[in-house]
Amino acid sequence: MKFKLVYLFLLSAIGLSAQNKTKEQWEYLFNGKDLKGFVQLNGKASYRVEQGEIIGTTVLNQPNSFLATEKEYGDFIFEVDFKVNDQMNSGVQFRSEQKTETDKCKVTDKKTPNRVHGYQMEIDPSDRAWSGGVYDEARRDWLYTLENNPAAKKSFKHNDWNHYRIECIGNSIRTWVNGVACAHVIDDMTPKGFIALQVHAVSDPKNVGEEIRWKNVRIQTKNLKPSAPDNIFVVNLLVNNISEDEKRMGVYLLFDGKTTSGWRGANKDFFPDKTWLVKEGNLIVSKGKSAESQNGGDIVTTNEYSAFDLQFEFQMTDSANSGVKYFVTEKEKTAGSAIGLEYQILDDDKHPDSKLGSIGNRTLASLYDLIPAKKNGREKLPIGEWNRGRITVYPDGRVEHWLNGWKVLEYQRGTQYYYALVAKSKYVGFQNFGMAAKGHLLLQEHGTQVAFRSIKIQELK
Numbered sequence: 001m002k003f004k005l006v007y008l009f010l011l012s013a014i015g016l017s018a019q020n021k022t023k024e025q026w027e028y029l030f031n032g033k034d035l036k037g038f039v040q041l042n043g044k045a046s047y048r049v050e051q052g053e054i055i056g057t058t059v060l061n062q063p064n065s066f067l068a069t070e071k072e073y074g075d076f077i078f079e080v081d082f083k084v085n086d087q088m089n090s091g092v093q094f095r096s097e098q099k100t101e102t103d104k105c106k107v108t109d110k111k112t113p114n115r116v117h118g119y120q121m122e123i124d125p126s127d128r129a130w131s132g133g134v135y136d137e138a139r140r141d142w143l144y145t146l147e148n149n150p151a152a153k154k155s156f157k158h159n160d161w162n163h164y165r166i167e168c169i170g171n172s173i174r175t176w177v178n179g180v181a182c183a184h185v186i187d188d189m190t191p192k193g194f195i196a197l198q199v200h201a202v203s204d205p206k207n208v209g210e211e212i213r214w215k216n217v218r219i220q221t222k223n224l225k226p227s228a229p230d231n232i233f234v235v236n237l238l239v240n241n242i243s244e245d246e247k248r249m250g251v252y253l254l255f256d257g258k259t260t261s262g263w264r265g266a267n268k269d270f271f272p273d274k275t276w277l278v279k280e281g282n283l284i285v286s287k288g289k290s291a292e293s294q295n296g297g298d299i300v301t302t303n304e305y306s307a308f309d310l311q312f313e314f315q316m317t318d319s320a321n322s323g324v325k326y327f328v329t330e331k332e333k334t335a336g337s338a339i340g341l342e343y344q345i346l347d348d349d350k351h352p353d354s355k356l357g358s359i360g361n362r363t364l365a366s367l368y369d370l371i372p373a374k375k376n377g378r379e380k381l382p383i384g385e386w387n388r389g390r391i392t393v394y395p396d397g398r399v400e401h402w403l404n405g406w407k408v409l410e411y412q413r414g415t416q417y418y419y420a421l422v423a424k425s426k427y428v429g430f431q432n433f434g435m436a437a438k439g440h441l442l443l444q445e446h447g448t449q450v451a452f453r454s455i456k457i458q459e460l461k
Contacts, residue, residue, distance in 0.1 A: 029069060029195070030054060030217040041066045041098065042116045045199035054214040056199040058088065058207055064137070066093055066116050066196035074192035077220040078166045082123070086158055088210040090123040093137060093196035094166055118193050119143075121166055121175050121183075123212070129153035131162075132175050132182025134235075141378055142405045144183040148233045155180035169226050171238065176227075186236040186243045195219070235405070239313075240281055240454050251309075254301060254441070255455040257281040263299045266338040266442060267330050272296035275445060282315070282451040285322065285443065295447060298337055300328055300440035307395040307460040310441065313386045315451040319350040320383070322450040323368060326391060327439035332430060337444055339427070341434045342368035343391050343401055345450060347383060358424070365389070365403040369425045373401060373408035380404075386453075395460055 029037060032052040040047060043065030046057040054067065073095070084090055096118025117138035124130040132152055134144040146153050155177040156162060165176040173185040197214055234246050240257035254262055258278060265272045275296025277284050288295025305326070312324060325340035332339045344366045348354040354363045360372035364380070367373075381387050381404060390402035397413040411418060413434060427433040443452060 024220060025222050026218045026220055028216075028218045030214070032215075035067065037070055038067050039070055041068050041114070041196065043199070043201060047197075047199070052215060054197065054217070056090070056197060056212045056214070058199055058202045058210045060205060060208045061203060062201060064116070064201050065199045066096075067199075068093070068096070068116070068194040068196035070194075072192050072194050073168075073219065073221060075169050075221065075224055076166075077224055078164075078168075078195060079216065079218050080164050080197075080214055081161050081216045082164065082212055082214045083159075083161045084123055084125055084212040085210040086125045087207060088123075088125065088212060089200040090212050091120040091135065091137075091198045091200075092123070092164060092166065093118055093120050093194070093198060095119050095168060095190045095193040096137065096196060097190065097193045099138065116196065118190050119173065119185075120198065121164060123198075125156065125158060129156065131156040132164075132177040132180075134173060134175065134183045134185050139189075143187070143237070144185050144235050145405055146182065147407050148235065148405075149182060152177065152180050152182040152232070155182065167224075167226055169224055172226070172243070174227065181227075181230040181232050184230075184232055184234045184245065186234060186238055186241070188238060233309075236454075236456075238454075242456065246456075246458075249458060251456055251458040253454075253456050255283050255452065257453065260299075262302055264302055265296070266298040266300045266328070266440075267333065268297065271299065272445075282453045283443070283455070284451045285445045285449065287317070287449040288445070288447050296445055298325075298442050298444050300330070300338065300442045302440075304438040304440055305393075305457065305459065306438040307393050308391075309393075309458040309460060310391045310455075311457070312389050312455045313453050314345055314389055315386050315453075316345065316347055316383050317449045318347065318383055320345065320347045320448045320450050321351050321353060321446040322346075322448065323442075323444040323446070324389065324391065325442035325444065326393065327434055327436045328442045329436050329439050337446070338442055339430055339433070340439060340442055341370075341399075342444070343389060344368045344373075345389075345444075348380075365401050365408045367399075367401065367409060367411065369427065370421045371409050371411055373403065375403070375408055376406070379406045379408065393460070 043062040045059045045065035047067050048055050098114040099117055115138050120135040120137045122130050122133040122135050130146045133146050136143050163178050167174045171186050171188045175183045236243050260271050275286050322345040324343040328338050328340035346364050348363045356362050357369050365373035388404050392400040400410045401408050422433050
């Protein structure tokens with residue numbers, strides 16, 4: 001009997017060991033000796049192998065260079081260790097491809113045939129500290145900066161070895177730096193592609209010869225098991241979609257892509273369906289009279305909100321004017337648009353309102369007539385493309401406006417500065433403007449066609 005128990009124990013141990021090996025089947029992409037299995041793309045930075053490490057070195061006036069795997073990978077878990085010069089920018093491309101047309105490199109301003117494009121896990125030793133963020137090389141710019149997850153900025157180790165992990169499973173993309181969760185993106189633009197180690201372009205001679213060292217480059221492609229869920233912000237780029245992690249954190253849709261349930265006309269008990277319509281998953285306000293709210297009026301949520309994280313996508317037509325308002329109480333009973341704090345939606349180039357107000361405080365993503373959005377030019381997309389807006393109102397009164405992944409302004413309700421801004425604005429005559437404890441969310445009708453989708457909210461406590 002004793003022998004039988006020992007025998008069963010050994011069988012169980014062998015089974016568990018085999019099971020663990022099945023769970024984590026690592027394949028090393030770098031053999032430690034040469035660059036077999038890789039091909040260099042885009043630029044002519046130097047890549048060499050020394051003492052079991054791949055060393056990438058910057059070269060003057062070369063576009064971004066990539067040491068890419070010959071194989072393509074779809075679903076995988078990837079890990080690598082690296083050590084980088086503190087003055088250098090780099091990254092890990094994944095699910096990446098080459099364009100067939102030519103495109104200019106931002107640094108050299110030269111056209112680069114078959115330019116690499118796709119997802120990149122950022123390596124950023126600068127004070128900005130966006131290491132672990134997700135950048136979309138040569139396509140959509142930043143998808144996930146670490147402004148979305150400031151706590152992760154401290155995970156990067158300067159002048160030392162760092163450990164990166166990327167999990168791509170289905171539409172879910174997650175990153176870790178030294179074990180700290182950094183970014184979470186849901187996207188389906190590129191389901192598979194090569195993995196590549198980047199050496200960034202440099203145009204200043206003082207940056208020539210900067211090095212990054214890579215080792216322990218490995219991947220899993222079978223029996224993938226995702227890491228345990230975390231609570232970091234999720235950038236979900238799928239239309240009108242809530243991921244499982246978003247659901248777990250309390251995010252839900254305010255527009256389901258099919259009906260106008262949960263919305264009504266501002267100062268009305270019905271929905272103005274002659275002005276607003278649902279088409280192909282979009283909530284569209286029609287073109288009409290140029291004056292605000294004269295073609296059917298604004299719409300508001302039936303529910304009210306106090307502290308929240310609101311996300312929405314919007315598509316502007318030529319000379320468009322609209323807005324997303326919050327803390328709307330409808331108590332003012334105005335003839336035009338209902339009163340509330342407003343995230344401005346505007347064609348800054350063609351609509352005359354962009355020149356009104358003060359210091360640009362009526363431009364795209366601004367707190368309308370109060371605070372201008374600080375834009376660097378990279379946030380703006382051409383008319384007709386979909387923009388990602390975000391308004392975060394914290395329980396302590398702090399507020400942030402975001403545009404296409406960039407935080408463009410922040411302020412705090414109820415401060416002396418806030419009241420001073422209101423006193424100089426068109427809202428000076430409204431008592432306690434913007435200071436309601438809770439209010440409706442509003443989409444504005446201003447005589448031009450604008451479409452909305454992926455309107456979702458997480459209530460904050």
